[in-house]
Every structure is written in structure tokens, then in C-alpha cells.
Amino acid sequence: MARWEPGARERIVVAALELFVEQGYDDTTVAQIAERAGLTKSTFFRHFRDKRELLVAGQETLSRLLAEGIAAAPAGASPLEAVAGGLRAASGAMGPLNRQLGPRLREAMATNAELQERDALKSVGMAAAMTAALVARGVPDPLAALAGELGVLAFKRGYAEWSSGDGEKDELATFTLAALDELRAASAGLG
Amino acid sequence: MARWEPGARERIVVAALELFVEQGYDDTTVAQIAERAGLTKSTFFRHFRDKRELLVAGQETLSRLLAEGIAAAPAGASPLEAVAGGLRAASGAMGPLNRQLGPRLREAMATNAELQERDALKSVGMAAAMTAALVARGVPDPLAALAGELGVLAFKRGYAEWSSGDGEKDELATFTLAALDELRAASAGLG
Numbered sequence: 001m002a003r004w005e006p007g008a009r010e011r012i013v014v015a016a017l018e019l020f021v022e023q024g025y026d027d028t029t030v031a032q033i034a035e036r037a038g039l040t041k042s043t044f045f046r047h048f049r050d051k052r053e054l055l056v057a058g059q060e061t062l063s064r065l066l067a068e069g070i071a072a073a074p075a076g077a078s079p080l081e082a083v084a085g086g087l088r089a090a091s092g093a094m095g096p097l098n099r100q101l102g103p104r105l106r107e108a109m110a111t112n113a114e115l116q117e118r119d120a121l122k123s124v125g126m127a128a129a130m131t132a133a134l135v136a137r138g139v140p141d142p143l144a145a146l147a148g149e150l151g152v153l154a155f156k157r158g159y160a161e162w163s164s165g166d167g168e169k170d171e172l173a174t175f176t177l178a179a180l181d182e183l184r185a186a187s188a189g190l191g
Numbered sequence: 192m193a194r195w196e197p198g199a200r201e202r203i204v205v206a207a208l209e210l211f212v213e214q215g216y217d218d219t220t221v222a223q224i225a226e227r228a229g230l231t232k233s234t235f236f237r238h239f240r241d242k243r244e245l246l247v248a249g250q251e252t253l254s255r256l257l258a259e260g261i262a263a264a265p266a267g268a269s270p271l272e273a274v275a276g277g278l279r280a281a282s283g284a285m286g287p288l289n290r291q292l293g294p295r296l297r298e299a300m301a302t303n304a305e306l307q308e309r310d311a312l313k314s315v316g317m318a319a320a321m322t323a324a325l326v327a328r329g330v331p332d333p334l335a336a337l338a339g340e341l342g343v344l345a346f347k348r349g350y351a352e353w354s355s356g357d358g359e360k361d362e363l364a365t366f367t368l369a370a371l372d373e374l375r376a377a378s379a380g381l382g
Binding site for chain 1: 268269270271272307308309310311312314315331333334336337338340341344348370373374375377378380381382
């Protein structure tokens with residue numbers, strides 16, 4: 001077997017999520033994941049330190065893309081316009097595979113406390129990344145935190161709707177940006 | 192030793208947090224916590240299933256109080272007025288002990304991934320509890336989620352400031368309600 005497997009990382013992620021759904025996160029071993037992916041255990045360990053690391057890796061990429069998109073927004077952009085830039089950058093990195101994984105991950109999470117905790121940590125990490133990127137643009141503190149939370153809500157709501165739907169044409173960005181618009185409109189009713 | 196120890200639960204919590212700060216969460220055992228609290232291990236187990244359970248218990252009380260305060264707000268209250276009711280109910284349950292624990296918990300969390308995860312889960316649980324309580328009042332979906340997130344931000348910001356300060360007179364509610372007002376004012380600048 002070649003030392004470098006093209007697409008190995010993606011195959012590992014898909015195999016792992018399939019197994020988490022089929023038999024639960026706790027009962028799934030690294031050996032089983034590697035076998036399902038058609039790779040050796042040592043190839044697995046070149047990509048991920050352990051099973052848990054699989055869940056961390058995706059969220060770090062997501063937070064980085066959100067922050068980069070916010071940083072790249074035009075100088076005069078409002079906080080929510082900058083957040084929209086972050087959502088566009090992160091959404092653009094998600095393809096049909098990510099869409100298929102949505103329902104599987106929700107199903108696995110429903111019965112697994114560790115996955116629920118990872119998801120909670122993911123939300124907090126996304127909010128922190130967006131808030132820090134907004135502060136770096138000069139957005140003052142409470143406003144940056146608020147805009148960051150709106151960004152998380154928009155991403156999660158958009159992703160949930162996108163990955164539940166059957167339509168094949170729409171991209172994730174369409175859903176996350178629509179969710180952000182909806183939240184912006186709703187904010188007028190806070191009272 | 193009596194089968195029922197008045198104040199045992201509170202002594203366990205204080206002892207545990209002291210030990211988490213002194214020697215880390217992972218290296219602290221239930222036996223050590225019981226000894227520091229001056230109780231037997233079996234008394235510990237009458238109050239908490241395990242070490243981890245200690246962290247869950249506080250957050251469930253907090254979420255319940257937030258939801259009850261929202262439910263008890265007057266019929267005509269705006270979403271943020273109802274959230275203010277939740278913050279008042281939850282803040283009112285926190286005394287000098289909770290204030291002292293703030294810096295210790297932050298210190299322990301800084302170096303412990305499990306505590307960070309519990310804290311993330313706590314935030315998500317608080318948001319879910321407030322959002323559900325608002326939906327039960329008839330607040331529509333995206334607005335309820337948004338108001339719930341504002342409530343979490345207000346509680347966390349208020350608690351951080353309260354527990355960092357030296358002043359003895361001010362109650363937590365003063366800080367959480369001020370943070371909510373600040374967030375409400377900031378929301379006008381989202382753009």
C-alpha cells in the first residue's frame with residue numbers, strides 16, 4: 001500500500017460517520033474505521049491522532065474559513081455584512097458530501113452525549129472565531145459578540161435546512177445567507 | 192456520621208472546585224473531594240453519581256430558573272423583557288459563594304478541555320432552555336432563538352464581571368440586566 005493515499009482523509013471521515021451511525025460512536029474502533037475506508041490503521045494515524053480528533057478537525061477548518069471571510073470583507077462593511085462574508089467563505093467549502101453527512105450526524109448525535117458535547121464546543125468555537133475576527137476589524141466588544149452569535153445561528157440554521165432538503169441545485173451559502181437575513185429582520189422585534 | 196448531612200451538597204461543590212483548581216480536574220478523585228468536605232464517599236454518592244455530575248447539576252438548575260423567569264413574565268412583555276425576567280430569576284439564586292467560585296472555575300477551565308466542554312454545553316443548554324420558554328410564550332422561531340442567545344451572552348458577561356469585581360454590595364442581577372441592556376443597544380449597530 002502506498003504511503004500517501006489520495007483522498008484518504010475524506011474516506012476516513014465518511015467511513016467513521018457511517019460507522020458512528022450504524023453502531024454508535026463509543027463502539028466504533030479506529031481499526032473498524034480504517035477497514036471500512038480500505039486503509040491501514042497507520043494511514044489513519046497519519047491523518048488523525050484518534051477517533052475524537054476526527055470531530056475536532058472539521059470544526060477547526062470551519063472556524064478558520066469563517067474568520068478569513070470576515071477579515072476579507074470590504075473596509076466599510078457593517079458587522080453583519082462582514083459576517084455574511086464569513087458565511088460565504090465557510091459555506092463555499094461544503095459540497096454534496098457535507099450535505100449527505102448532515103442527517104447522519106444528527107442521528108448519531110441524538111443518542112451520544114460525547115457527540116452532543118463536540119457540537120456544543122463547535123458552536124462556541126465558531127462564535128469565538130467570528131467575534132475575534134470582528135474585533136480585529138475594529139467592531140466594538142458587545143456588538144462583535146452579538147454579531148458572532150448571529151453568525152453561528154445563521155450557519156447552523158442554514159446548514160440544517162440545506163442538509164434536510166432534497167433539492168440538488170442550491171448551495172449552502174443560499175441557505176446560510178437567507179438565515180442571516182431572517183435573523184437580522186427578526187432582531188427588530190426583540191423589544 | 193449522620194445519614195443526612197445538612198449543607199453536604201454545597202460543601203461537596205466547594206471542596207471539589209477547590210481541588211480542581213489546586214491539582215486539576217483529572218487528578219481529583221471522589222475520595223479526595225469527600226475528605227476535603229469532611230464527608231464519607233457514600234454521602235458524596237447520595238448527592239452526585241460521579242465527579243462529572245457535579246458540573247451538570249449546577250447548569251440544570253440555572254437553565255430551569257431562566258426558563259421559569261421567562262414563563263412568569265407578564266403577558267405583554269417583549270421577548271427581551273421576558274429574557275430579563277429569566278435573568279432576574281437565575282441571578283437571584285446566586286450568592287457570595289457563587290461569586291467566589293467564578294475566578295476559580297475560570298482558572299480551572301483554562302487548562303482543562305473537559306471543563307471547557309462542560310462550559311460550552313452549559314451555554315448551549317441555557318440557550319435551548321430560554322428559546323423553548325420563549326416559544327412557549329408564542330414568540331416566533333427565529334426571534335426566540337435570537338433572544339435566547341442574547342440572554343446567554345448577557346448572563347455570561349454579567350456573571351464574568353460580577354465575579355471578577357471586588358464590590359460586595361451589588362447583586363448579580365444588576366450586572367446581567369445591565370449586560371442585556373448593553374446588548375440590546377448594540378443590536379442597533381449590526382447593519
